[in-house]
Amino acid sequence: MSMGISRRVAIGAGAAVASLAVARPASAAAPATGPDAIRHCYERQKTKAGGHWHSHVAAVDATGALQTVIEDDIDFVISGASVQKLFVAMTVLDKVDRGELSLGQKLDLPGSIILGGSGIYHLHGVWGDDITIANFLTAMLLVSDNTAVRMCGRVVPALEINQILAAKGFTYTRVEPVANPNRFFLGVTTPRETHDLLWRLANKTLLSPASCDFLLRITRWINGYHDGIRRNMSSAERSRIAIKYGADGDRRHEVGIMFGADGAPALTFAFFAGGLSDVNNYGATQPAVQAHSVLGRMLFDSIATATVPAATARQTVTPFHAVDGG
Template sequence: MRLSRRAALGVGTTAATTALLGSTTARAETGDDLASPSSDEAPPTDRGGAHRAIARRYRRATAQAGGEWSSVVAMADAGGAFHDVVAEGADRVVEAYSVNKVAVAVAVLDKVDRGLLTLDRRVEVTDAIVIRDTDGIFGLDGAYPSSVTIGHAMAALLTVSDNTAVRLCGLVCPALELNEILRAKGFTHTQVVPVSNPNRFFLGTTTPRETTDLLHRLAAGELLSAASTEYVLNALRSLTSFTDGVRLRLTSPERLRVATKAGWFNDGRNEAGLVFTEDGAAVLSYALFASGAFRGDPAVNDADFGATHPALRARAALGRTLVDATVHNGSTTRRPHRAEYSPRNGG
């Protein structure tokens, strides 16, 4: 059964040479895989070579996946300034789907930073507000009414991409105010779509350029306070967050170096995020928006929102190259953000 995310969110009920291309153990690729390197690919040895490897992998993977792509991939120089490695339809206005949940979180946390909200403020979770669309966790609760903190709602918003959490954020940051906050920060195309209920909205549009700009400025501490910045980036890097795309072929420590948010609906398969060096500097960004006719059986593709979809296989192929490319990035002036995986066994 296909579920309508738009209907659900509205008023009705996503410096070693060999390191750049990755080890065979980490990649576990087959010969016909999208991520399999061409026989004539020479491993790059510097930042320029890393740029070429990323661009080459992007062209090859997206061509094999099919569909229409609007993308920006950017890499920081030694001083921390980002430069395009890939720019395809960079200023095209696209449906963001759940990628815009990052913008929603930025707007809510902007109000926190201004003292208008606190993360421990509680919001009511009524039966009527819960979206039962098989995404997220609130629809699995089964016990309403209840209440959660704003912090809890946004953690669910950014990690498991819970759509009920969108409505909970709307209770404290209505659509018109949310859009005004984003416009004031310079994001005129990254906007949600208001509906008749002022506290609900569709997730709206963005451009690849605005999405990467938002991510760059977020990592640089230009959009939010240090505490709020860490909140968003820690959630997006969590191992609970999306792993079917860019992070699919990464180890657990590598996944913690990637802050990512995916979004999907109808034929759209989107993902955007940041890649950090081992010492915690944000040095790579990507905004990958794809839709249209992908390779393979359309009926299968339309019902496939997971790692087997051609667009997600392309993103997994690119993700391996993006993470490996950080070995050539050198020093940076970006403020570091570090995360470590510390599993527990209960208790």
């Protein structure tokens, strides 16, 4: 694939290419979204965005087996930022599966626990609600609410979170305990372990099928994060991607699962990057986030019509329909 072609040259060449299109055998055209094209796009976007990237992408073949597409320093231990909230949510749902908690269980939301940054609870201005575990897990996963992390710590203390992570087979992924046993910093993970969580979640082996569906239903909903992977997509396309974004200082991460046309998991991605510039820009114009948007479009195009008859698990979401009150 050629690089460095100007727009003027590309337009001039376009007419010549079009004139040859009828005579050119279809088999001679290289797939625009095949593994080589994806890897080339990744390297180009990574270089353009700068920083230090650590990434894992895998796609499902016709037999339902995962095939690695990108493997870039996947055992690097990195601060996971808000990607860690997926792991925290998993530990809460693990206790739900074991009957020690229930999604309908209520906790109070006192003003003393409120954290700023991403989320919705700090915007209320007044507090004192009684909210369910399902409520704060939804806020934590859909809008990355920081206060919800503290709510999780009230039902699964930091040391227990790390014990559950270890029991689930995660070697490096941990939260960082502090003096208060019910609070913690979000800690570290690796692209390999994040991919492992995503693949097990997609195949509903990470937790009970009901708990996996709960996580996927929230992370696939179209009211979630759109600046990166899902930016240049229709609402229907966005709903086929389970997503979690993490950003803190010079780090911008995005991880998730793309589902095929039949609801089977078709592709997983875990993009972690640190040492980036434009550190105070948490919007769509941040260079790494722009890179995610280009990669997201290409990755989705590669599985847009995919079906996986051999898949052992499928997951669908209710189509989005606008509602005008009433």
